[in-house]
Amino acid sequence: MTxxxxxxxxxxxxxxxxxxxxxxxxxxxxxxxxHGKFAVELVDLADFNLPILDEVAHPRLGQYEHEHTKRWSxxxxxxxxxxxxxxxxxxxxxxxxxxxxxxxxxxxTYKPAGLVSYGGESGGLRSAQMTRxxxxxxKVVPMLEAVSIHQIAKHVDATTGVFQPEDGYxxxxxxxxxxxxxxxxxxxxxxx
Numbered sequence: 001m002t003x004x005x006x007x008x009x010x011x012x013x014x015x016x017x018x019x020x021x022x023x024x025x026x027x028x029x030x031x032x033x034x035h036g037k038f039a040v041e042l043v044d045l046a047d048f049n050l051p052i053l054d055e056v057a058h059p060r061l062g063q064y065e066h067e068h069t070k071r072w073s074x075x076x077x078x079x080x081x082x083x084x085x086x087x088x089x090x091x092x093x094x095x096x097x098x099x100x101x102x103x104x105x106x107x108x109t110y111k112p113a114g115l116v117s118y119g120g121e122s123g124g125l126r127s128a129q130m131t132r133x134x135x136x137x138x139k140v141v142p143m144l145e146a147v148s149i150h151q152i153a154k155h156v157d158a159t160t161g162v163f164q165p166e167d168g169y170x171x172x173x174x175x176x177x178x179x180x181x182x183x184x185x186x187x188x189x190x191x192x
Contacts, residue, residue, distance in 0.1 A: 006080040006184045008038035013086040013097040015046040020118060023156050023163040024149065025085040028116050031173040032083065037181045041079070045100055048072045052099055059105040069103055076107040081114075081184040082140075083176070087152075088119035088127035093134065101134055108138040110190040112183035114176040116147040123148035141183055145176040 010029040012021040025042060032040045050068055057063040064070050086097055101108065113135055117124025125148055132142040147169055149155060155164050 005039045006037070006181065006188070007041060007078060008032055008081045008083065008180065008184075009041050009043045009075070009079040010083045010085060012042075012044045012046070013084050013100070014089075014094050015096040016087075016089075016094070019087065020152050020156050020163075021085050021087060023161055024116060024118055024152070027163045027165060028083050028085055028147070028173065031170060032177055035174060035177040035181075037177070038081065038184075043075060045096055048075070048100075050096075050099055050103055053103055055103065059103055062104075062106055064104075072100065073104045073107050076104060079111065080188060081112050081180045083114045083116055083180070084131065085116045086118075086124060086127050086131060088117065088122060088124040091126045093127045093130045097131065098134060101138060105138065108135075108140050110139055110187045112141045112143060112180050112187060114143045114146060114180045116149070116173070116176075118149035118152040120151060120153075123150035141187065143176055143179045143183070145172070145179045147172045147176060 010025050012025045014021040029040050029042045032038055048068055048071060050072060055064055055069055064073055087094060115128045117128040128146060135142045157164060
């Protein structure tokens with residue numbers, strides 16, 4: 001990573017056993033590395049083991065008592081932009097992502113986020129839409145450009161667990177990353 005290079009975190013947002021997120025996130029991180037405009041970090045939300053809102057002080061104060069919140073805060077704070085890799089559960093975003101958003105605040109603000117959603121027939125579009133609404137509350141700018149992966153089970157090899165994208169997904173990822181970079185550069189000036 002060069003001094004001037006922006007840091008992009010590709011975050012696996014599902015913590016569920018048997019999830020497809022790690023395979024999709026590996027692909028998304030590879031796309032971001034090939035894009036070349038970011039220092040890319042793959043982050044797995046499951047590694048933080050965040051309980052449901054267990055801090056006494058409101059997150060906007062940044063007065064965290066618990067080590068898991070402090071670790072999560074430090075991770076999010078060092079990023080300039082995000083790619084959120086998220087499934088659709090029950091027509092909604094994963095609860096693990098909503099909790100991860102809500103347990104901190106300032107660390108998210110004035111940063112852009114791209115969405116790589118996956119699911120069945122809908123490709124995670126309802127999850128992505130709900131996530132966009134939640135992100136706005138944290139002053140995160142969600143990108144219009146996104147990747148939506150339909151019928152995820154058909155795209156993850158049962159033997160190797162590797163994501164096998166359709167033609168066109170890489171082009172969508174590039175468009176999203178181009179916009180992420182533009183916005184990350186612009187929003188950096190708003191952060192203290």
